[in-house]
């Protein structure tokens with residue numbers, strides 16, 4: 304059977320990269336992880352192995368699927384060599400424009416002209432990333448969510464020059480790896496971050512104004528609107544510093560007051576209250 308994108312290269316074997324490689328290999332694709340750090344490659348394979356074991360223990364993954372998946376995963380520290388036969392290249396290196404430019408230029412010169420080049424960026428413009436290649440019509444955003452093997456959404460982001468045929472292929476790919484795709488035009492924050500951050504910033508302003516406690520605002524959204532988790536608890540889990548950086552970016556790009564960083568958020572970040580990772584945020588995680 305021919306699959307959309309049989310040979311997938313995932314660059315960056317971190318939080319996102321290992322999960323992207325896993326879901327590709329689980330659906331019969333050859334998936335090669337590329338990283339500059341051999342230890343990250345070894346850790347990524349171990350994490351995929353552990354995810355699959357957990358799946359088998361829970362009866363969600365067949366032992367044959369686990370074995371076949373592990374057999375389809377490969378690793379490489381040589382980016383250009385890894386891309387030589389690629390159908391799809393997904394970059395998942397840290398959110399740094401200069402780094403992504405270097406990676407995309409190498410991929411563009413090494414991968415076949417037919418290959419699609421995707422970025423897992425959470426905030427950068429796909430049109431801007433496409434301009435680093437000679438094939439912007441084959442560059443697209445594939446925004447996966449963490450943990451990749453569990454989260455059902457795949458946000459497909461189309462740049463100004465992305466070809467419709469490439470978008471269709473990516474939709475088919477998303478469905479084949481068990482994700483529900485949405486297609487979003489290249490706009491700051493795409494669909495997910497823009498709406499998620501808007502709700503979170505309003506919730507923070509409500510705490511600031513003393514409208515209700517963080518706990519009660521979260522309960523309002525969890526029980527009244529069926530959010531799986533309230534916006535303030537989610538902000539504690541993601542990290543207040545991370546969400547401050549995103550809202551500053553959206554405020555710069557979109558200019559609306561919705562994204563103006565609330566004083567309370569800035570004060571908490573300055574005080575080192577970053578949420579769960581620091582023990583304090585809108586909630587006390589130490590007790």
Ligand SMILES: NC(=O)c1ccc[n+]([C@@H]2O[C@H](COP(=O)([O-])OP(=O)(O)OC[C@H]3O[C@@H](n4cnc5c(N)ncnc54)[C@H](O)[C@@H]3O)[C@@H](O)[C@H]2O)c1
Nearest residue numbers: 315316317318319338339343395396397398423424425449
């Ligand atoms: N973590 C999340 O929840 C999340 C969710 C959606 C999107 N993203 C996006 O995904 C991308 C990756 O994020 P992450 O959290 O997986 O990062 P991470 O730091 O966990 O992993 C990045 C990996 O890239 C590797 N790397 C760095 N430079 C490299 C190079 N020159 N060549 C090859 N590998 C290199 C690092 O060694 C590391 O293993 C970012 O663009 C981020 O914005 C992250």
